[in-house]
Amino acid sequence: MLVVAAVLGVLAFALAWPVPVALSRAAWPARSPAVALVLWQAIAVSGGLSMIGCLLIYGAAPAGSLIGAWNALVPVLFTGPIPPEFDVLELAAIVLAAGLALHLALNLALTAVRAERERRRQHQLIALLGDPMPGQPSTRVLAHPTPLAYCVPGIRTATVLTDGLVDALSPAELAAVIAHERAHLDQLHHLVLLAFRAWHSALPWFPIANRSERSVILLAEMLADDRARRVAGDDALRGAMLVVGADAGPAGLGDDGVIADADMLEARLARLDGGFGGGPARGLVLAASVALVTIPLLGYALVLTDATPV
Structure with a gap:
């Protein structure tokens, strides 16, 4: 599992800094804005999944799988004791992963609610004025x-x-x-x-x-x-x-x-x-976008139930 966590960590770092910086400075997106927009969305989705997955999989490593960690930790969450195979760093990684996922989800929901409220206000104003x-x-x-x-x-x-x-x-x-x-x-x-x-x-x-x-x-x-x-x-x-x-x-x-x-x-x-x-081949960029989203999902699937070497 640590190998999977490391791969997702490297991918999360790449998608948090060098890849988006390079894409934002490139000239080709102006020639193919629709394809570039797909790539930006893939970077955002893959980056979020990789950040959360890196922490979560590292924290779940002592149990050998994500399901195993769930079964080991959830029943003793409020009653204790925590299984001895989980140390402080691994528990902290799980808490950080859960907190990051919740933070991103709540911000998306809050942003959507605010946007809808503003749209309704704008519709009322333009209907009136x-x-x-x-x-x-x-x-x-x-x-x-x-x-x-x-x-x-x-x-x-x-x-x-x-x-x-x-x-x-x-x-x-x-x-x-x-x-x-x-x-x-x-x-x-x-x-x-x-x-x-x-x-x-x-x-x-x-x-x-x-x-x-x-x-x-x-x-x-x-x-x-x-x-x-x-x-x-x-x-x-x-x-x-x-x-x-x-x-x-x-x-x-x-x-x-x-x-x-x-x-x-x-x-x-x-x-x-x-x-x-001119821009790059559309098929190549779209394939890269699919691959970016597939890699973290594959990582989750690999450690969901089957134990992997640490």
Whole structure:
């Protein structure tokens, strides 16, 4: 079991630092944002499973299997005594693994509840303050001079524009903006972003959590840009991006995590100008994503019931 724990520990370290850092600096995700987004999700899932599994399997090693450790420890959890084969480090590893798993799960649930509460509030506000846009279903226009566009997901979806934006854009540019926001809704980007926002919230001291959320936000924007390009063309999208992003500030954090900024806008504009080289083979990246998730699951399966050499 210690061999399995060591393998998962090495994988957890790699996915916590060098692999995400390298991916966040790579140029190819801009050419294949959908594939890169799958890889980021695989890194997050595999990293979490590996961190928890490394601690849990190390702690369960004296019993020879996870089930064996469960059977040995749970019955004496409140009554004692703890079996003598488990020392302090092994018990601490089990407690840390359970605490980490609970911490991540609770943060995901809390982030989801907060997001749903905010979505309901936004739907109420735009229903009260916005006017339907003729010819554009589920689209509301707010009376505000700042050029702004965003979407509100949920069972009821809404695309929200300001009249300052409508006045500033040409018909083609406006079509690009609407297509961009609807792509976010159709492709359920809010669910992907929710998971990474929860990860960042759970591990705010972890620099890679910020880097991962930022990269995923940028990839989601690029995917939505692709829809807008097909609908309205590159020139219309570029013009709309320059208007909407005119007030973009420096990189930073908002109340709900990473916020889009001027650097992201610059990367999206560079992509429109063809400023990135070709990407790797899609099949290779997808295979690597599957392998990343499979390795920790296989590790759990190997030590679930059968004793392995320590």
